[in-house]
Amino acid sequence: MKKIALHIASRLLIVALPLTALYFFAQMAFEENRRKEHPTDAGLGIAILLALLLIVLFIGFLSDALYRMYKKDYAIALTNLPFLLLFSIPILYISCKMGTYCEDCFCDWFVKLFA
Numbered sequence: 001m002k003k004i005a006l007h008i009a010s011r012l013l014i015v016a017l018p019l020t021a022l023y024f025f026a027q028m029a030f031e032e033n034r035r036k037e038h039p040t041d042a043g044l045g046i047a048i049l050l051a052l053l054l055i056v057l058f059i060g061f062l063s064d065a066l067y068r069m070y071k072k073d074y075a076i077a078l079t080n081l082p083f084l085l086l087f088s089i090p091i092l093y094i095s096c097k098m099g100t101y102c103e104d105c106f107c108d109w110f111v112k113l114f115a
Contacts, residue, residue: 007076011061011083018053022046051094058087 026046033042061080068077096107 004075004079007079011079014060015057015083018057022049022053025049047094051091051098054087054091058084058091061087 026042029042029046033039061083065077065080065084068074068080
């Protein structure tokens with residue numbers, strides 16, 4: 001039980017550090033954007049960075065889950081599942097909002113569900 005709690009805490013730290021860094025970077029970018037004479041769309045860049053960060057985290061957690069399943073450590077592999085589900089929601093949402101290749105019925109349903 002202690003081993004699983006340690007893995008959950010380490011996964012929370014792995015997620016919290018890059019997201020906190022992105023938050024402070026976004027705050028600095030927005031402040032600099034407000035000072036400009038002709039402000040640009042800094043929010044779109046931050047959204048793209050967030051999507052890339054979540055995709056990298058998703059791939060990392062998925063590879064860790066597959067590795068843990070290969071090593072037959074199923075209890076620790078299951079600790080990756082909530083993170084994978086939480087990462088997939090914003091990735092799909094940003095993909096539906098920015099992508100043109102999506103089927104209209106899935107994206108309409110998904111955006112209405114979470115917007």
